[in-house]
Amino acid sequence: MRYLDERRPGVDYGSFRGLVRELVGVFLADIEAHHPGIDTLLLPDDVVDGWKQRIVTYVHSKSGEVNERRGRIAVMMRVRGFYLDIQEWAHEDPLWAQWAVPSPITRGDGAGNHRRAPHACTSGCASGSLTSRC
Numbered sequence: 001m002r003y004l005d006e007r008r009p010g011v012d013y014g015s016f017r018g019l020v021r022e023l024v025g026v027f028l029a030d031i032e033a034h035h036p037g038i039d040t041l042l043l044p045d046d047v048v049d050g051w052k053q054r055i056v057t058y059v060h061s062k063s064g065e066v067n068e069r070r071g072r073i074a075v076m077m078r079v080r081g082f083y084l085d086i087q088e089w090a091h092e093d094p095l096w097a098q099w100a101v102p103s104p105i106t107r108g109d110g111a112g113n114h115r116r117a118p119h120a121c122t123s124g125c126a127s128g129s130l131t132s133r134c
Contacts, residue, residue: 001024003023003086004020006085022074022078022079023078023079027051027075027078030055034047034051035047040101041083041101042101042102043104055075055076056072057069076109079104079105083103086100086101087101
């Protein structure tokens with residue numbers, strides 16, 4: 001996959017392996033398994049919605065147990081990055097233009113991908129106390 005060849009020099013080995021695992025293994029392989037022969041990155045809404053539902057869980061390869069995928073937001077953000085990279089590269093290299101389509105992953109899909117901001121205490125607790133529960 002040319003995309004991975006382009007990304008490889010800019011990331012360390014562990015990050016690259018994670019990118020391959022999530023992009024190819026979790027995203028593209030799943031789309032192909034459920035929609036054989038699909039040949040576009042412009043995915044219909046029902047295909048995207050089905051994938052988003054399927055990534056909520058995964059089947060453990062050894063035990064066969066179904067588990068919640070805690071990193072699903074990170075997977076979606078890698079897929080979003082994939083689409084956005086291609087859009088950007090298409091401005092510089094016309095070869096990418098045929099693959100430059102809107103990302104099926106919206107900003108809202110990553111809404112849970114941030115740490116909760118500290119809140120202002122209004123109950124009279126000591127400001128900055130690590131033990132007070134506001």
